[in-house]
Amino acid sequence: MSLLTDYEVAALLLSLKVASVAVCCSLPFGVMVAWILARCRFPGKSLLDGIVHLPLVLPPVVVGYLLLVSMGRSGWLGSWLYHYLGISFSFSWRGAALAAAVVAFPLMVRAIRQSFEAVDTRLEQAARTLGAGRLKVFFTISLPLTAPGIVSGMVLAFARCLGEFGSTITFVSNIPGETRTIPLAMYSFIETPGAEAQAARLCVIAIVISLVSLVASQWLGRRVQLRASGQC
């Protein structure tokens, strides 16, 4: 690791940790919401659709502010969580992961939803005539056939989480080693006179991990696509 300074390594590892946790923890909800939007009909569906997509169009500062108000330690939900479960999001990396997850959620849901809509419901019907209940049909037919969409949704969300800046700095501030991810670290260097070189180094790191994750996702996506269509 002699290539990178300790400071850069810390920011890089934190970024990866925040993005991974955000993607993994929001995935079950993303799949659930995508399935509901793709398959169910109920009054208020367009409202749910709108709420899910809101973080995509709201300024990230607004998302951060809303998180601060609701999930901060004195926020209405945050205080309850802290009081009863001892979970606190304020000014910790968990808060950064939450902010990243909220902002990336619509991207994940959109990709998975499209993939659910593309699954042939006649295959699900056939599975039911073969004696499979709804749950078995979901886990053995719908979900595996949606796998390519789930992978691309995760990759999109992961990339969005790595780049998250506005809502993170609003919600959990810019604390070195705790919430200072690569974008925040870069922002700090740019604000500091004479640290242009360090900012440029971080810029290169950001480009490299983005490229690596793009290539990895393409490779993974191809494999999953082949598996789902039974060609390997």
Add this chain to the structure above:
Amino acid sequence: MLTIDINKQLGDTLLQVTAELPTYGVSAIFGRSGAGKTSLVNILGGLATPDSGRVQLGERVLFDASRRINLRPEQRGTGFVFQDARLFPHYSVSGNLNYGRPRRGRKTSFDTVVELLGLEKLLPRYPAALSGGEKQRVAIGRALLTEPELLLMDEPLASLDLPRKKELLPYLQRMAEELKLPIVYVSHSLDEILQLADHMLVLDSGKMVLNGALEQVWDSPLLRPWQSVQEQSSLLSARVVETLPSYEMSRLDLTQDISLWVNKLLPQGESIRARIHSNQVSVCRERPQSTSIRNVLPVTLSAIETAETGQYVSLKLDLAGKVLWANITRWALDELQLVVGEPLFAQIKGVSLTSSDLAAA
């Protein structure tokens, strides 16, 4: 007994069926497209819900609107074969076959089904690498392996081209003969039905027109509109009593002293369903002497049916209590001055045995 008594509104047409189908052999549901065949079979399988009525299989009530019973598809114990095979693309052939198999499913039944449908070589392959006929065979095997009480087949041959149909039909025939499993078979092809079915239900724009044993339904004048002149034919069941190996011909006895020769060497004692196309039958007043035709049978003219158009008329002939139809030209009818009730001789040029006769459907 499979008891059906249902009503369902389908767009403009009302599907209304009250019928009992036997729980043995193959029962065909026949009708033109849009007649409601698929909707009916979907109702039997639980994929569609009727507006009212009931469906009962033996002692088990599958649907009863008045008692609010509607078993889900997975609870009905009915296997379903769709027109498009609907194999799961992410499972191999053996994965597809095992998908609905009961956990304590018998190993023997797996081997039997694989052997019956000729699937041994396909087991490790994926659906993407199968031909249409192979896919459909796997789909049939998959449905059989759920060990159903009733097998529903919705036009399993309709999406296949003629060579594939010819390839798949013998498997279906073997299956119908060897498995003691009642099958409901939807088709718009009378030829397929002739090959396979024992019982037939005819639907026309949602209404049941006919329901009964195949040979009875076949002779009903109500079925005539569905048969083109080339398709009009009579069905006769008989047993093989004599064979002439040197000429490769077999004799079927229709009654004690009337018999029919067919151009095929058949095992003695076997029961055969012979189909005689009306265009292959001609009549004459005197028994023709020194004719090349082997089948000259004494008959009585029991009815003359003239079509409004076309050059042909249909003669309904009584052949020792069985019905034989003959098509002759209107010109011949006028010249011979045929009278209902008069004795005639029917000359039969060709007899097809339903197992070897899949005409272009």
